[in-house]
Amino acid sequence: MRLPKTAHTSRPWRIHEIAPDFQVEDVWALPTPGGPDDLPRLIRQLSPGGDAAAPGRAGPTPVPGLLPRALFATRWKLGAWFGWDKPDAGLGTRVGSLRDRLPADLRDAPRGPDLRAVPFTFVFQTHDEWAAEMANKTVHTVMHIGWVPDGAGGHHGQMTVLVKPNGKFGTAYMAAIKPFRYLGVYPALLKSIAHRWQSTPA
Numbered sequence: 001m002r003l004p005k006t007a008h009t010s011r012p013w014r015i016h017e018i019a020p021d022f023q024v025e026d027v028w029a030l031p032t033p034g035g036p037d038d039l040p041r042l043i044r045q046l047s048p049g050g051d052a053a054a055p056g057r058a059g060p061t062p063v064p065g066l067l068p069r070a071l072f073a074t075r076w077k078l079g080a081w082f083g084w085d086k087p088d089a090g091l092g093t094r095v096g097s098l099r100d101r102l103p104a105d106l107r108d109a110p111r112g113p114d115l116r117a118v119p120f121t122f123v124f125q126t127h128d129e130w131a132a133e134m135a136n137k138t139v140h141t142v143m144h145i146g147w148v149p150d151g152a153g154g155h156h157g158q159m160t161v162l163v164k165p166n167g168k169f170g171t172a173y174m175a176a177i178k179p180f181r182y183l184g185v186y187p188a189l190l191k192s193i194a195h196r197w198q199s200t201p202a
Helices: 039-046 066-082 167-199
Strands: 023-029 121-125 129-135 139-149 155-165
Touching: 023 167, 039 129, 039 139, 039 167, 139 167, 155 167
Parallel strands: none
Antiparallel strands: 023 155, 121 129, 129 139, 139 155
């Protein structure tokens, strides 16, 4: 379920102090009902073998369905043609990593997982937050997964996409892909997350 941006901005997340110059693009409640300590379980399901999806470069995607796969394939092909995903357009070249901004307690904490098949690189993890980043010629993006109470004694995941577009081109790119994200990618991704959560023992 898509949530208002205040579902993210109103919570005392550590990501606010790390990425204050990023804007909230999307917020989604994840279909992952659980207990107060289940964030690591969700992150393990997103990360093993790199089987999590994100636009950015060619590679496998766990998002089921012909439409999402076709959208990712088209994005990767365009990226190859126009050089959107070259190394000099990414982290450490075009933009610095958010890990350079971390306070000591987050920087020295145990390292969480990257999403290995796609270019999302770990930033930090706490008891109720995990964040990873990627960058290309169009945008610098943060995927933030929070673990929030559901108001009925349980908890669930909340996924927020934070973006810092690369100038007017990046802003136009984000606007152009918005319909495809909402109609094709996000519904399939949420369905895949729900299926994996229900079929994997706690």
